[in-house]
Amino acid sequence: xxxxxxxxxxxxxxxxxxxxxxxxxxxxxxxxxxxxxxxxxxxxxxxxxxxxxxxxxxxxxxxxxxxxxxxxxxxxxxxxxxxxxxxxxxxxxxxxxxxxxxxxxxxxxxxxxxxxxxxxxxxxxxxxxxxxxxxxxxxxxxxxxxxxxxxxxxxxxxxxxxxxxxxxxxxxxxxxxxxxxxxxxxxxxxxxxxxxxxxxxxxxxxxxxxxxxxxxxxxxxxxxxxxxxxxxxxxxxxxxxxxxxxxxxxxxx
Ligand SMILES: C[S@@+](CC[C@H](N)C(=O)[O-])C[C@H]1O[C@@H](n2cnc3c(N)ncnc32)[C@H](O)[C@@H]1O
Numbered sequence: 001x002x003x004x005x006x007x008x009x010x011x012x013x014x015x016x017x018x019x020x021x022x023x024x025x026x027x028x029x030x031x032x033x034x035x036x037x038x039x040x041x042x043x044x045x046x047x048x049x050x051x052x053x054x055x056x057x058x059x060x061x062x063x064x065x066x067x068x069x070x071x072x073x074x075x076x077x078x079x080x081x082x083x084x085x086x087x088x089x090x091x092x093x094x095x096x097x098x099x100x101x102x103x104x105x106x107x108x109x110x111x112x113x114x115x116x117x118x119x120x121x122x123x124x125x126x127x128x129x130x131x132x133x134x135x136x137x138x139x140x141x142x143x144x145x146x147x148x149x150x151x152x153x154x155x156x157x158x159x160x161x162x163x164x165x166x167x168x169x170x171x172x173x174x175x176x177x178x179x180x181x182x183x184x185x186x187x188x189x190x191x192x193x194x195x196x197x198x199x200x201x202x203x204x205x206x207x208x209x210x211x212x213x214x215x216x217x218x219x220x221x222x223x224x225x226x227x228x229x230x231x232x233x234x235x236x237x238x239x240x241x242x243x244x245x246x247x248x249x250x251x252x253x
Contacts, residue, residue, distance in 0.1 A: 005029050007193050008119045019118050030193055033119050040126035042119055050186030055097055055127025058134045062102050076100055079217045079236050079243035080168045081251040082107050088167035088251050091159055093151035098124050105143045112164040114151045117194045121148035152200045155207040169208040172219040173198035202228040216246040
């Protein structure tokens with residue numbers, strides 16, 4: 001954090017109590033979680049953080065990707081083993097704004113999203129509720145499940161409570177890379193205030209390798225080293241990112 005204020009406060013008393021976050025306004029924190037129209041948004045000084053963030057599975061960037069995104073040819077689909085007639089269930093243990101989870105659910109996978117930052121989990125919960133209520137996204141949203149918790153410390157318990165089989169565990173921890181566009185830079189800044197640098201990624205990888213029945217996949221910036229730990233068995237390279245694959249067992253058997 002860059003100043004002495006709280007990282008995040010909530011402007012609505014009921015919501016603050018439900019999330020266990022402090023009640024307050026923009027003068028008291030770098031970021032405020034508040035209702036705007038039909039949605040929950042998280043934002044701060046727009047010069048620093050850009051436009052407020054919301055999770056929107058119905059319209060905007062992710063919806064465009066659902067319609068025109070390249071289906072099972074996409075790198076994430078190949079990495080997670082959604083090839084041919086195979087559709088494994090996936091634990092996305094670093095859910096963030098749910099964009100990757102959304103792609104996988106759009107392609108038919110049952111997905112458990114795990115997010116440890118309460119304010120981000122609240123955005124996901126809100127986006128999921130709106131997706132369940134919209135005819136275009138209701139079926140996809142019914143395959144998306146959400147757990148608020150820390151996957152490094154309690155992955156097995158969160159997975160067991162969800163009932164989603166951990167055939168594939170997908171990880172996309174924060175990495176201090178240089179973002180190209182100003183928009184992405186501002187969004188990353190906001191994430192960093194809340195989520196830090198995910199320095200425990202090596203322990204998260206260990207937990208994922210313990211829990212996954214078939215495969216662990218880790219999204220990395222293309223030039224970044226693998227997460228410290230056992231070396232990946234396969235690597236899938238994309239234009240800007242890469243997937244490191246740790247395979248226990250074939251998904252086809
Ligand atoms: C780079 S973002 C992921 C973006 C995501 N793949 C998407 O498509 O929107 C990383 C997120 O993972 C969360 N995270 C990191 N380590 C975690 C852990 N051990 N348990 C739960 N969430 C974690 C962070 O709080 C952050 O929101």
